[in-house]
Amino acid sequence: xxxxxRSAPEPFAFSLRVYYEDTDTAGVVYYAxxxxxxxxxxxxxxxxxxxxxxxxxxxxxxxxxxxSLAIEYLKPARLDDPLxxxxxxDAVGRAQVTLKQWIERGGxxxxxxxxxxxxxxxxxxxxxxxxxxxxxxxxxxxx
Amino acid sequence: xxxxxRSAPEPFAFSLRVYYEDTDTAGVVYYAxxxxxxxxxxxxxxxxxxxxxxxxxxxxxxxxxxxSLAIEYLKPARLDDPLxxxxxxDAVGRAQVTLKQWIERGGxxxxxxxxxxxxxxxxxxxxxxxxxxxxxxxxxxxx
Amino acid sequence: xxxxxRSAPEPFAFSLRVYYEDTDTAGVVYYAxxxxxxxxxxxxxxxxxxxxxxxxxxxxxxxxxxxSLAIEYLKPARLDDPLxxxxxxDAVGRAQVTLKQWIERGGxxxxxxxxxxxxxxxxxxxxxxxxxxxxxxxxxxxx
Amino acid sequence: xxxxxRSAPEPFAFSLRVYYEDTDTAGVVYYAxxxxxxxxxxxxxxxxxxxxxxxxxxxxxxxxxxxSLAIEYLKPARLDDPLxxxxxxDAVGRAQVTLKQWIERGGxxxxxxxxxxxxxxxxxxxxxxxxxxxxxxxxxxxx
Numbered sequence: 317x318x319x320x321x322r323s324a325p326e327p328f329a330f331s332l333r334v335y336y337e338d339t340d341t342a343g344v345v346y347y348a349x350x351x352x353x354x355x356x357x358x359x360x361x362x363x364x365x366x367x368x369x370x371x372x373x374x375x376x377x378x379x380x381x382x383x384s385l386a387i388e389y390l391k392p393a394r395l396d397d398p399l400x401x402x403x404x405x406d407a408v409g410r411a412q413v414t415l416k417q418w419i420e421r422g423g424x425x426x427x428x429x430x431x432x433x434x435x436x437x438x439x440x441x442x443x444x445x446x447x448x449x450x451x452x453x454x455x456x457x458x459x
Numbered sequence: 460x461x462x463x464x465r466s467a468p469e470p471f472a473f474s475l476r477v478y479y480e481d482t483d484t485a486g487v488v489y490y491a492x493x494x495x496x497x498x499x500x501x502x503x504x505x506x507x508x509x510x511x512x513x514x515x516x517x518x519x520x521x522x523x524x525x526x527s528l529a530i531e532y533l534k535p536a537r538l539d540d541p542l543x544x545x546x547x548x549d550a551v552g553r554a555q556v557t558l559k560q561w562i563e564r565g566g567x568x569x570x571x572x573x574x575x576x577x578x579x580x581x582x583x584x585x586x587x588x589x590x591x592x593x594x595x596x597x598x599x600x601x602x
Numbered sequence: 603x604x605x606x607x608r609s610a611p612e613p614f615a616f617s618l619r620v621y622y623e624d625t626d627t628a629g630v631v632y633y634a635x636x637x638x639x640x641x642x643x644x645x646x647x648x649x650x651x652x653x654x655x656x657x658x659x660x661x662x663x664x665x666x667x668x669x670s671l672a673i674e675y676l677k678p679a680r681l682d683d684p685l686x687x688x689x690x691x692d693a694v695g696r697a698q699v700t701l702k703q704w705i706e707r708g709g710x711x712x713x714x715x716x717x718x719x720x721x722x723x724x725x726x727x728x729x730x731x732x733x734x735x736x737x738x739x740x741x742x743x744x745x
Numbered sequence: 746x747x748x749x750x751r752s753a754p755e756p757f758a759f760s761l762r763v764y765y766e767d768t769d770t771a772g773v774v775y776y777a778x779x780x781x782x783x784x785x786x787x788x789x790x791x792x793x794x795x796x797x798x799x800x801x802x803x804x805x806x807x808x809x810x811x812x813s814l815a816i817e818y819l820k821p822a823r824l825d826d827p828l829x830x831x832x833x834x835d836a837v838g839r840a841q842v843t844l845k846q847w848i849e850r851g852g853x854x855x856x857x858x859x860x861x862x863x864x865x866x867x868x869x870x871x872x873x874x875x876x877x878x879x880x881x882x883x884x885x886x887x888x
Contacts, residue, residue, distance in 0.1 A: 395799040
């Protein structure tokens with residue numbers, strides 16, 4: 317996607333396949349299901365940084381929650397398509413993170429999104445500071 | 460459905476509509492999504508008995524969980540179809556409940572299921588006795 | 603929501619309930635599932651205008667597809683919450699429509715979205731002019 | 746699972762991960778979502794036999810549809826769990842196929858299912874004979 321990001325690091329890539337469950341009667345992937353793909357991509361990006369969300373929630377009571385999202389649907393994906401979800405760090409704040417994410421099929425961009433994620437205390441559902449170690453890992457491995 | 464249940468009480472009926480999200484690229488409702496419909500039917504049956512599951516979980520730590528399910532797919536539902544989910548008590552045990560459920564479109568049965576549900580302590584994820592009051596309400600209003 | 607839309611017509615309201623299927627292990631509605639709610643709201647808005655999408659597809663080969671979406675997640679919805687999806691026409695173009703949509707619980711806005719929808723020829727998956735009759739109905743009943 | 750199937754061939758194994766989208770507010774995988782996992786397992790089993798369902802539908806008008814299913818939920822899966830979906834041919838008929846499927850986490854069986862699948866002419870939604878080549882491939886590679 318971002319052809320102007322010449323100096324940007326390589327995005328993190330996660331591969332998946334389109335199954336029946338993802339499609340709708342128009343013959344394409346249902347629009348909400350791309351958000352499931354994007355979330356899988358973010359989860360695997362975090363895992364690649366050594367962050368398991370189930371463990372994070374258990375040990376610190378912290379979860380990541382999407383605060384806002386803007387998404388462009390450029391071309392539809394279809395049953396059996398092999399897709400790649402690309403994730404790239406845009407900005408790290410005190411209690412939130414902004415990511416660029418896009419989905420490709422054979423090098424062609426199908427969907428582009430900008431996603432703002434907050435760190436939350438799951439008990440209170442209130443913003444919480446991103447643990448320093450996590451912010452550091454993201455910045456050092458910005459993908 | 461059950462033509463032999465002559466003496467059975469009226470089943471509990473819940474109406475819903477098929478949306479794009481429910482369908483797949485074969486042009487019909489995706490097979491797993493009928494289980495979502497059945498669960499909505501059970502939830503509204505419980506609500507009609509005065510049982511709100513969110514409150515039940517909060518106040519007693521109890522949740523209902525499906526232990527087993529047998530389902531026949533007779534005819535497909537399609538986009539925009541108005542459906543009715545029918546629920547009928549089959550048996551109430553100490554810690555579990557068996558239900559007959561079926562889904563109709565204009566009087567025609569599309570799907571038939573038998574569902575066994577256990578009462579669980581959500582913290583331990585272990586079987587727990589059904590509260591007496593709930594068992595009583597189910598038996599007195601068997602639908 | 604939009605406090606500045608004083609002269610705007612009443613939005614179209616569609617009511618729904620949060621079920622287990624909609625929630626996730628963080629205890630709230632999963633972020634992609636609000637898009638399912640928005641789509642149900644749009645479908646019922648179209649139905650109130652006399653437009654059945656399944657029939658439209660069958661008779662004209664036309665479908666509506668989301669081209670872009672911006673969404674803010676303000677507060678989480680939870681199991682058993684009764685929600686209202688509000689839909690308001692923003693603009694009608696030759697081959698696309700822009701809508702404001704938001705989701706409320708008891709008058710409190712949980713989610714706000716702006717959605718751009720295109721009219722597509724489903725066989726070619728290419729933009730098609732919105733049928734004049736449909737554009738007229740939308741403009742006369744802008745909700 | 747099936748400890749008595751001593752002479753049975755090795756089941757076909759497909760690995761997946763539990764994401765937020767799969768879980769519900771009880772902290773476990775939502776019961777309908779195991780059917781999505783089973784369907785992914787069947788799709789990959791077919792792909793391993795050289796059968797791509799999207800191509801099959803396009804070239805022959807044939808789809809596979811679940812006619813009945815019996816499932817036991819033994820233990821819950823949770824966020825981040827790595828799971829294996831196991832698929833084993835039970836019987837091949839003229840127009841339908843029966844499979845045993847189960848889901849494991851680290852060798853422990855969480856879910857067991859028996860699934861009957863019919864070959865359908867997607868236009869008429871009527872049973873159709875399984876193409877001889879496909880029946881042969883299944884029988885020779887019964888997994």
